[in-house]
Amino acid sequence: xxxxxxxxxxxxxxxxxxxxxxxxxxxxxxxxxxxxxxxxxxxxxxxxxxxxxxxxxxxxxxxxx
Numbered sequence: 001x002x003x004x005x006x007x008x009x010x011x012x013x014x015x016x017x018x019x020x021x022x023x024x025x026x027x028x029x030x031x032x033x034x035x036x037x038x039x040x041x042x043x044x045x046x047x048x049x050x051x052x053x054x055x056x057x058x059x060x061x062x063x064x065x
């Protein structure tokens with residue numbers, strides 16, 4: 001199910017996801033061990049995909065005005 005968000009909600013979510021990515025990158029620099037690195041890299045990829053989707057939704061919303 002696709003959630004319809006307002007522009008303000010999208011901006012808030014984009015900021016949250018951006019912060020999540022920043023935090024994960026910091027964690028990746030601090031961990032040792034391939035299992036930990038792989039888990040964090042997977043989370044970074046998930047968050048980047050979410051970020052891209054939210055930006056796409058925001059841009060579509062802006063174009064529809």
